[in-house]
Amino acid sequence: MRALCWHGTDDLRVDSVPRPSLVNPKDAVVRVTASTACGSDLHIVDGYVPTMREGDVLGHEFVGEVAETGEAVEGVEAGQRVVVPSFIGCGACAYCQDDLWSLCDNTNPNAEMQEPILGDSTAGIYGYTHAFGGYAGSHAEYIRVPHADENCFEVPDELDDTQALFASDAWPTGYMGADFCDIEDGDTVAVWGCGGVGLMAQHSASLMGAEQVIGIDRFPERLNAAREHAGAETIDYTEVDSVVKRLDAMTGGRGPDACIDAVGMEAHGTGVTHAYDRAKQQFGLHTDRGEALRQAMVACRKGGTLSILGVYGLMDKFPIGVLINKGITVRTAQQHGQRYVPDLLDLAVEGEMDPSYLATHEFALEDGPEAYRMFREKEDGMIRPVFRP
Numbered sequence: 001m002r003a004l005c006w007h008g009t010d011d012l013r014v015d016s017v018p019r020p021s022l023v024n025p026k027d028a029v030v031r032v033t034a035s036t037a038c039g040s041d042l043h044i045v046d047g048y049v050p051t052m053r054e055g056d057v058l059g060h061e062f063v064g065e066v067a068e069t070g071e072a073v074e075g076v077e078a079g080q081r082v083v084v085p086s087f088i089g090c091g092a093c094a095y096c097q098d099d100l101w102s103l104c105d106n107t108n109p110n111a112e113m114q115e116p117i118l119g120d121s122t123a124g125i126y127g128y129t130h131a132f133g134g135y136a137g138s139h140a141e142y143i144r145v146p147h148a149d150e151n152c153f154e155v156p157d158e159l160d161d162t163q164a165l166f167a168s169d170a171w172p173t174g175y176m177g178a179d180f181c182d183i184e185d186g187d188t189v190a191v192w193g194c195g196g197v198g199l200m201a202q203h204s205a206s207l208m209g210a211e212q213v214i215g216i217d218r219f220p221e222r223l224n225a226a227r228e229h230a231g232a233e234t235i236d237y238t239e240v241d242s243v244v245k246r247l248d249a250m251t252g253g254r255g256p257d258a259c260i261d262a263v264g265m266e267a268h269g270t271g272v273t274h275a276y277d278r279a280k281q282q283f284g285l286h287t288d289r290g291e292a293l294r295q296a297m298v299a300c301r302k303g304g305t306l307s308i309l310g311v312y313g314l315m316d317k318f319p320i321g322v323l324i325n326k327g328i329t330v331r332t333a334q335q336h337g338q339r340y341v342p343d344l345l346d347l348a349v350e351g352e353m354d355p356s357y358l359a360t361h362e363f364a365l366e367d368g369p370e371a372y373r374m375f376r377e378k379e380d381g382m383i384r385p386v387f388r389p
C-alpha cells in the first residue's frame with residue numbers, strides 16, 4: 001500500500017509499504033478514508049522531535065472503514081465507518097477506567113523511553129515517534145488499530161467523513177479544554193490560537209454557555225473562522241500593543257474567567273525531546289511558545305482557570321508566582337478522546353456543532369510533501385489539510 005513516510009528532516013516521501021495486518025486478537029485493520037495533519041506533525045517533519053526512524057508512517061487523526069477484525073473483537077465489524085482517537089486506550093487499566101485515556105498504562109510498548117523524562121509513560125499514539133509507541137500512522141491506505149472495541153467509534157450515517165474526521169483529535173482536544181474551564185453562564189473565555197484545536201475550544205466554549213469568547217491569533221483567515229463559526233470575538237495580536245490590556249478592556253478590567261492555551265498544541269509530544277540533542281532549537285521553540293502561556297497567566301482573572309492544551313517540554317521564565325498569587329487553577333492533559341467522542345458525534349448529528357470548516361484543503365497522499373509545506377506556511381488560508389488516501 002502507499003503511505004506518507006518520514007525520511008529525515010523535511011524529507012517526506014510516498015512509499016510503498018506492507019499493508020498492516022492483525023497482530024493481536026483485539027486488533028482491527030481500518031482502511032483510511034480521510035486523515036488530517038496538525039502542528040505536532042510539522043515538528044516531526046521539521047526534525048525537532050526525536051525517536052522517529054526512517055520510513056515511519058506519519059499521521060494520527062483519521063476516519064475510515066473497518067477492513068478486518070481480530071477474533072477477540074466483539075463490537076466492531078468489517079464495513080463499519082469509524083473514527084479513532086489519536087491516543088490509544090486499552091479500556092482495562094485504572095486510567096482508562098477513570099476516563100483518562102491518554103494516560104493509558106498499557107498501550108505504549110516503549111514506556112522506558114519516556115520514564116526517565118516524565119517519571120511515567122503516556123498512552124501510545126499513531127504515527128508519533130517511537131517514544132510514543134512506534135505505531136504506524138494514518139497517512140496511509142490502511143492502519144492497524146489495537147484494542148478495536150475501545151478505540152473504534154462508529155460514525156452515524158448522518159455524518160460525512162470530514163465531519164467525523166475531526167472527532168479523532170482536534171475536536172475532543174478543544175472540547176476537553178473548554179470542559180476544563182467549568183464554564184458558567186456569563187463567563188468570558190479567551191483562547192490563544194485559532195488553529196484547529198483553538199477553534200474547537202472556542203466553538204465548544206460558546207456551546208457550553210460562555211457569554212463572551214475571545215480568540216487570539218494573527219492569521220486573518222483563522223480570525224475570520226473564529227468570528228464566523230466559533231462564536232468568538234477576536235484579537236489580532238500583531239495589531240495591539242498588549243494582548244493583556246486589550247483583554248482587560250474587553251472584560252471591564254477583570255480579565256477572562258478562563259484562559260485556554262491552544263498555541264502549543266502543535267507541540268504535543270515534545271515533552272521527551274529536551275533530553276535529546278537539538279535542545280537549542282527546541283529552546284527557541286519553547287521560548288516562543290511560552291509567550292502565549294505567560295500572557296494567559298497574566299490576563300486571567302484572580303481565581304480563574306488556565307486550561308493548557310498546548311504541551312510544553314521545558315520552559316524558562318515560567319512565572320509560577322502569577323498562578324500562586326492569583327489563585328489560578330491549572331487544568332491540562334493530552335486529549336482523552338474516548339471520553340468525548342460519542343457526545344461529539346451526537347452534537348454533530350443534532351446539528352449543534354459541525355467542525356468541517358477546519359478542512360480548508362484536500363490532497364491525495366501523493367501530494368503530502370507539498371501539503372505539509374503549505375500547512376507550515378499556512379499558505380492560502382489553510383487551517384487543516386485533509387488527505388484522502
Ligand SMILES: [Zn+2]
Nearest residue numbers: 038040061169
Ligand atoms: Zn494532532
Ligand SMILES: [Zn+2]
Nearest residue numbers: 090093096104
Ligand atoms: Zn488503559
